[in-house]
Amino acid sequence: MTAIHTPTERVWWKQPLDRAELLWILIALAWCMVLFFMMPYWHLYGKQNLANEAYRTGPEQFSKLTDEMVSKYKVREEGGDLKVPVVHPPAGGDAYLIARLWSWYPILELEAGKSYRIHLMSMDYQHGFSLQPENINIQVLPGYDHVITVTPTHAGTYGIVCNEYCGIGHSTMTSKLYVVK
Amino acid sequence: MAVNRMFRTCPTTGLVFHQPAERLIIVNAVTAVVFLLIGGLLALGVVLTRWPAVHWLAADRFYQVLTAHGINMLIFWIIFFEIAGLYFCSAVLLKSRLATPRMAWAGYGLMLIGALVNNYAVLRGDSSVMMTSYVPMSAHWSFYLGLILFAVGALVACFVFFGTLVVAKSERTYVGSVPLVTFGAITAAIIAVFTIASGAIILIPTFLWSLGLISHIDPLMYRTIWWAFGHSSQQINVAAHISVWYAIAAIVFGAKPLSERVSRMAFLLYIFFLQLASAHHLLVDPGLSSNWKIFNTSYAMYLAVLASMVHGLTVPGAIEVAQREKGYNHGLFQWLRKAPWGNPVFSGMFISLIGFGFLGGISGVMMGTEQLNLIIHNTLYVPGHFHATVVIGTTLAFMALTYFLIPVLFRREVMFPGMAKWQPYVFGFGMYGVALFLMAAGTLGVPRRDWDITFAGNTFPYEFPGAAFLMLGLAGISGLIAIVGGGMYLLNTVGSVFLGKRVVTPGFAYVRAADGVAPAPKPVSAAITGHGSAVGAWGLVAPGTFSFAMVFLASFVLYYFINWKYLATVWPLK
Ligand code: HEM
Ligand SMILES: [Cu+2]
Ligand SMILES: [Cu+2]
Numbered sequence: 001m002t003a004i005h006t007p008t009e010r011v012w013w014k015q016p017l018d019r020a021e022l023l024w025i026l027i028a029l030a031w032c033m034v035l036f037f038m039m040p041y042w043h044l045y046g047k048q049n050l051a052n053e054a055y056r057t058g059p060e061q062f063s064k065l066t067d068e069m070v071s072k073y074k075v076r077e078e079g080g081d082l083k084v085p086v087v088h089p090p091a092g093g094d095a096y097l098i099a100r101l102w103s104w105y106p107i108l109e110l111e112a113g114k115s116y117r118i119h120l121m122s123m124d125y126q127h128g129f130s131l132q133p134e135n136i137n138i139q140v141l142p143g144y145d146h147v148i149t150v151t152p153t154h155a156g157t158y159g160i161v162c163n164e165y166c167g168i169g170h171s172t173m174t175s176k177l178y179v180v181k
Numbered sequence: 182m183a184v185n186r187m188f189r190t191c192p193t194t195g196l197v198f199h200q201p202a203e204r205l206i207i208v209n210a211v212t213a214v215v216f217l218l219i220g221g222l223l224a225l226g227v228v229l230t231r232w233p234a235v236h237w238l239a240a241d242r243f244y245q246v247l248t249a250h251g252i253n254m255l256i257f258w259i260i261f262f263e264i265a266g267l268y269f270c271s272a273v274l275l276k277s278r279l280a281t282p283r284m285a286w287a288g289y290g291l292m293l294i295g296a297l298v299n300n301y302a303v304l305r306g307d308s309s310v311m312m313t314s315y316v317p318m319s320a321h322w323s324f325y326l327g328l329i330l331f332a333v334g335a336l337v338a339c340f341v342f343f344g345t346l347v348v349a350k351s352e353r354t355y356v357g358s359v360p361l362v363t364f365g366a367i368t369a370a371i372i373a374v375f376t377i378a379s380g381a382i383i384l385i386p387t388f389l390w391s392l393g394l395i396s397h398i399d400p401l402m403y404r405t406i407w408w409a410f411g412h413s414s415q416q417i418n419v420a421a422h423i424s425v426w427y428a429i430a431a432i433v434f435g436a437k438p439l440s441e442r443v444s445r446m447a448f449l450l451y452i453f454f455l456q457l458a459s460a461h462h463l464l465v466d467p468g469l470s471s472n473w474k475i476f477n478t479s480y481a482m483y484l485a486v487l488a489s490m491v492h493g494l495t496v497p498g499a500i501e502v503a504q505r506e507k508g509y510n511h512g513l514f515q516w517l518r519k520a521p522w523g524n525p526v527f528s529g530m531f532i533s534l535i536g537f538g539f540l541g542g543i544s545g546v547m548m549g550t551e552q553l554n555l556i557i558h559n560t561l562y563v564p565g566h567f568h569a570t571v572v573i574g575t576t577l578a579f580m581a582l583t584y585f586l587i588p589v590l591f592r593r594e595v596m597f598p599g600m601a602k603w604q605p606y607v608f609g610f611g612m613y614g615v616a617l618f619l620m621a622a623g624t625l626g627v628p629r630r631d632w633d634i635t636f637a638g639n640t641f642p643y644e645f646p647g648a649a650f651l652m653l654g655l656a657g658i659s660g661l662i663a664i665v666g667g668g669m670y671l672l673n674t675v676g677s678v679f680l681g682k683r684v685v686t687p688g689f690a691y692v693r694a695a696d697g698v699a700p701a702p703k704p705v706s707a708a709i710t711g712h713g714s715a716v717g718a719w720g721l722v723a724p725g726t727f728s729f730a731m732v733f734l735a736s737f738v739l740y741y742f743i744n745w746k747y748l749a750t751v752w753p754l755k
Contacts, residue, residue, distance in 0.1 A: 002360075002430075002431030002435055002436060002437050002438075003360060003361040003362045003427035003428060003430065003431040003436070003437070003438050003444075003499075004274055004360050004361075004362050004427075004428050004431045004432065005360050005431075006355050006356065006357045006358060006359065006360055007357060007358055007360070007361070007441045009441070010356075010357045010358075012358065012440075012441035012442060012445075013441070013442050014442075015440050015441060015442055016440075017440060017442070017443065018439045018440055018443075018498075018721075018722055019720060019721055019722070020439070020494070020498060020721040020722055020723050020724075020726070020727050021439055021440060021443050021491070021494065021495065021498070023721075023727070024490070024491070024494045024727065024730055025443070025487075025491060027734065028487050028490040028491065028734075029487055031490075031734065031737070031738070032483035032484065032486055032487050032490075033483075035479065035483050035486070035546060035550070035741070036475075036479050036483055038550065038745070039475045039479070039550060039551045039552065040475065042551075042552050042745075043471060046552065046745075046748075046749070047749070047753035047754070047755075048552055048555060048748050048749070048751050048752075048753060048754050049471070049552055049754060049755050050465060050471070050552075050555070050754060050755075051755045052467070052468075052469060052470050052471055052474075054467035054468045056468075078641075079640045079641065080640070082640055084640075084641075107641075115753075120467075124317070125315070125317060125318045126315045126317075126318070126400055128558070128559045128628070130559065130560070130626065130628060132626045132643050132645070133625075133626060133646070134751055134752055135556045135557075135560075135624075135625075135626045135751065136555055136556070136751060136752060136754070137465060137554075137555060137556065137557065137558035137559055137560065138465045138555070138558070139463075139465050139466045139467070139558065139559075141400045141401055141466065141467060141468075142317065142400055143399070143400065144400075144401065144467040144468050145467075146467030146468075148754055149754065149755045150752055150753070150754050151752060151753045151754075152752055153752055153753075159641075159642075159643025159644075160643075161626075161628055161631075161636075161643055162628070163558075163559040163560065163628035163629065163631070164315070164559055165244070165311050165629075165630040165631075166318070167244075167318060168240055168241055168244065170244075170630070170631060170632065171240070171631050171632045171633045171634070171636060171639075172636070172638070172639050174636050174639050174641055174642055174643050175641045176641045176643075
């Protein structure tokens with residue numbers, strides 16, 4: 001009988017498998033294994049993986065580290081009256097980026113081909129770090145210092161867009177990131 | 182108190198309706214449709230604001246409208262309809278009385294009050310926190326309270342469903358195993374219990390926090406548990422709409438499942454491999470290990486994906502076999518060409534199935550891959566994906582079923598049959614457009630839930646490429662088409678149910694049944710009948726469906742690896 005009736009065969013679990021179904025199950029299962037193993041494979045051979053390095057910390061501590069970096073490595077200010085510092089941290093070193101309602105602080109200037117440990121954290125609500133047009137998107141939480149080791153490949157001016165809804169000013173939360181040669 | 186044992190039998194379908202069950206199904210379904218109407222009106226505000234050339238609403242209004250759109254659609258419309266479905270799959274399909282109709286009414290009342298309270302909170306204007314309500318952004322306490330009441334009501338309904346299964350079994354209203362569709366509903370209800378428990382674990386503390394009784398809720402913990410609730414509930418929707426597909430294949434074609442064993446196992450896989458379904462929402466979150474992410478995002482090796490791929494074959498496969506048995510046996514696709522494309526019950530179901538598989542399924546697996554998530558997280562790709570799953574998949578399947586229910590359950594004629602014929606195409610293809618163009622905009626990096634992507638007035642604006650604006654414009658136009666399609670559905674259902682011509686059957690009556698329902702079902706012989714007679718090309722019973730499945734697989738493989746290729750060009754990260 002049909003799917004809205006009780007099965008005709010009382011022992012339906014002994015009914016032989018149809019060939020079309022069996023073939024498809026095997027093919028689909030093989031594909032599912034490929035889907036699964038691509039993830040560990042990319043950890044071994046791919047270059048884009050999150051290290052999942054993160055520390056619990058508080059806003060005071062994180063601001064302190066950020067301010068230290070800003071005072072040491074500030075190269076100029078931008079944004080008119082806002083005077084947002086542009087910071088050129090040493091290649092291979094740590095760089096801090098604060099997300100807060102509704103701005104990013106400071107502006108980082110990185111060198112192409114060098115790697116950096118970028119620390120991302122929010123001071124208040126949840127935010128989203130979206131680097132455009134690279135299209136790297138990372139969740140930014142309050143209380144978690146998320147360390148991302150990144151190597152910019154091409155020089156240029158990139159945009160940072162907040163892509164986690166964070167209240168009425170959400171779409172005003174944009175910034176820049178410079179990559180120089 | 183005496184148990185109501187009044188039943189009626191539908192003269193055309195032979196389905197048996199317990200009087201209180203019938204009323205509850207009607208009331209839950211009608212309430213669902215009211216929330217669809219509200220959500221649909223709100224969709225207009227969402228679409229016309231996100232279309233940059235129109236940019237209709239102000240920022241605060243937009244976020245408020247988007248919050249309400251998400252909740253009214255995803256939670257209230259879908260779940261009220263699903264409760265109607267649970268009662269249908271238990272009481273009606275098992276020809277049983279509904280256990281404790283009073284509890285069912287109480288559950289309904291709680292759900293309704295919850296939905297109203299939550300809408301009140303959003304309407305106040307201080308609770309535009311989106312359905313996810315990520316802490317520490319907080320809404321008015323009534324926002325959480327509304328959701329909690331709603332969830333408790335839904336839980337009560339699930340238990341009425343389970344109770345009805347027990348009643349049917351003990352009053353012997355059926356012999357052997359429950360029908361496949363009921364089995365699918367059981368799957369949905371079991372997942373629902375798990376889901377609602379997770380919801381309670383996270384929403385109750387959040388409610389207390391909003392009242393100031395708890396000082397801190399960890400945002401990562403919130404996200405993990407919230408999504409155990411938020412995502413598992415999508416698994417309920419999948420189980421529910423796949424059951425609807427099977428039901429429609431049975432109703433329209435008299436199709437019989439290719440094999441009960443395979444289809445039921447596939448439903449079971451949903452339960453076994455639900456895992457921490459929240460993982461794929463947390464792939465780019467700090468504080469979780471890759472091992473945890475990989476294991477959980479793949480539901481322990483993609484066995485739930487396997488289950489969906491199996492249903493994707495067995496539903497159309499069953500239709501193909503039924504059609505071939507009717508003589509549409511020519512070539513690979515005559516069975517499909519000769520399908521009743523003018524019958525909205527069928528066309529809606531088929532458009533739902535194809536869209537869910539090709540648009541929703543493939544994109545979902547792509548996004549849920551640990552590393553690939555980096556390139557789409559929180560972009561418009563995400564709403565693009567879930568409008569393919571929960572709108573094309575679930576909503577359209579429910580719409581298709583409605584056209585069957587209007588005469589059978591409501592006993593009315595469909596008021597505008599011509600409009601009904603076109604409605605699944607307008608809504609379905611409009612939604613295909615919405616899903617595709619939102620995904621395209623997301624691939625170009627456009628954020629979701631963002632009022633203004635021109636970033637006008639920002640100190641450091643970012644300029645999206647022209648193609649992104651084109652995609653948003655196309656999404657806007659498709660969205661309007663889909664809204665028109667939704668309007669056609671609402672007009673026709675509300676019109677038919679309240680003003681449509683009554684279906685009159687001579688000798689109509691509710692009949693008292695002593696215990697369970699007469700007539701006692703006949704046990705059938707245990708002879709095993711395969712589909713032996715109708716084997717087609719390549720020795721397969723459903724060669725047409727099988728070749729479709731191959732096309733699906735090829736698109737899946739191609740799209741999946743294109744995204745890895747794209748990822749490989751992104752800045753190295755570790
Ligand atoms: C009738 C036509 C519909 C249109 C044109 C439409 C359009 C949209 C658009 C463009 C967004 C994304 C907005 C953004 O992120 O900025 C959205 C969000 C959403 N839609 Fe729809 N939608 C429709 C129907 C539905 C239905 C039927 C459902 C559920 C069953 C649904 C569920 C949602 C949800 C859950 C969100 C996410 C809200 C959030 O981000 O919190 N939509 N809709
Ligand atoms: Cu933000
Ligand atoms: Cu934001």
